[in-house]
Amino acid sequence: MALIVHKYGGTSMGSTERIRSVAQRVAKWVRAGHQLVVVPSAMSGETNRLLGLAKELMPDAAAGTPEALRELDALAATGEQVSVGLLALALQAQGLQAVSYGGWQVPIKTDSAYTKARIESIDDTRVRADLAAGKVVIITGFQGVDAHGHVTTLGRGGSDTSAVAVAAALKADECLIYTDVDGVYTTDPRIVPEARRLSSISFEEMLEMASMGSKVLQIRSVEFAGKYRVPTRVLSSFTPWDIALEEEMRSGTLITFEEDEKMEQAVVAGIAFNRDEAKISVIGVPDKPGIAYMILGPVAEANIDIDVIIQNVSHDGRTDFSFTVHRNDYARTMAVLQSVVMPATGAARLAGDAKICKVSIVGIGMRSHVGVASTMFRTLSEEGINIQMITTSEIKTSVVIDEKYMELAVRALHKAFDLEQPSA
Numbered sequence: 252m253a254l255i256v257h258k259y260g261g262t263s264m265g266s267t268e269r270i271r272s273v274a275q276r277v278a279k280w281v282r283a284g285h286q287l288v289v290v291p292s293a294m295s296g297e298t299n300r301l302l303g304l305a306k307e308l309m310p311d312a313a314a315g316t317p318e319a320l321r322e323l324d325a326l327a328a329t330g331e332q333v334s335v336g337l338l339a340l341a342l343q344a345q346g347l348q349a350v351s352y353g354g355w356q357v358p359i360k361t362d363s364a365y366t367k368a369r370i371e372s373i374d375d376t377r378v379r380a381d382l383a384a385g386k387v388v389i390i391t392g393f394q395g396v397d398a399h400g401h402v403t404t405l406g407r408g409g410s411d412t413s414a415v416a417v418a419a420a421l422k423a424d425e426c427l428i429y430t431d432v433d434g435v436y437t438t439d440p441r442i443v444p445e446a447r448r449l450s451s452i453s454f455e456e457m458l459e460m461a462s463m464g465s466k467v468l469q470i471r472s473v474e475f476a477g478k479y480r481v482p483t484r485v486l487s488s489f490t491p492w493d494i495a496l497e498e499e500m501r502s503g504t505l506i507t508f509e510e511d512e513k514m515e516q517a518v519v520a521g522i523a524f525n526r527d528e529a530k531i532s533v534i535g536v537p538d539k540p541g542i543a544y545m546i547l548g549p550v551a552e553a554n555i556d557i558d559v560i561i562q563n564v565s566h567d568g569r570t571d572f573s574f575t576v577h578r579n580d581y582a583r584t585m586a587v588l589q590s591v592v593m594p595a596t597g598a599a600r601l602a603g604d605a606k607i608c609k610v611s612i613v614g615i616g617m618r619s620h621v622g623v624a625s626t627m628f629r630t631l632s633e634e635g636i637n638i639q640m641i642t643t644s645e646i647k648t649s650v651v652i653d654e655k656y657m658e659l660a661v662r663a664l665h666k667a668f669d670l671e672q673p674s675a
Contacts, residue, residue, distance in 0.1 A: 288378065538565035
């Protein structure tokens, strides 16, 4: 008998019919002798609906005071509370014992960063007692409780993080992330129809893919899986619920922690992309110690995340400094630079481009193979695509290019690295 955590996304919980299907799938695992903890998201579209109501009453609530953010969390958390209650009833209708808990009841303890809280600890006592009594335990995803007893949420995609964190706390045998895709692909099949589903991917590759724009798993859930070595599988909730258990256990994509010889043969595992980026250049700043902090310090103080950074070679004592931010933060970043950074640095001018994207190749095989980056650059050159910025890590190379070339770049790179071909 194994202890398994199931996580179901919003589309999987999108209607009573789909919730009944989830209950039938869970019941199949329980009747096979496994202990089950289930972490569902809110029903599809429900969180957006709730936050939309809040915006009607207070348009700037999301950028407001801690008090306003606290109320947004209290509101948004109700979506998952509906899901766990409905799923518990559906399981009871299947003849199983089931109990639902809000994150605050477990409790899942977080810090007080409302709308983007981070998990600090999970008390597993109550859950283990219920499992020992033969119950299916259902826990709200996406939320927890801070030291003051206030409900907090973990940010968009936080249910993935909740599920992996619960699996880590319980030392579960495996965490299964059920979603609307049947695994991790070499790239988005909507852009490259020949994209291939990977039967396994290393934790490092999955972390890079998630951080570079792959939407299959939320990055913090991958970080949790790696830190606590939680075996995690991504698979589809839209396969028939009565699929043979042995087949289901082998389906999807397994995130692994061992780099075997077969994995080493795949130089590049996949192509990730992110179109939600904007580039900003501070031109003609003095080339002196501390200038990077003078530019990026005020941006960080405004709670804006920075991605790619490039500083050009100095000419006549001046240089250009470029970086990228999320496109949603573009206007706010430009305002901070214009009002604070430009007067402080004496920069010549400010330039911005909100129509760029980032395309990345990812693979642990890049550690032991030469010429991977040059193949990427040659491929883009042959397609007439200009590279604006480059950043690398041990297993990743990313380029910033004009957004209009994104799909062409992804298709060309996928073909150049033979990713449509099954692994040897």
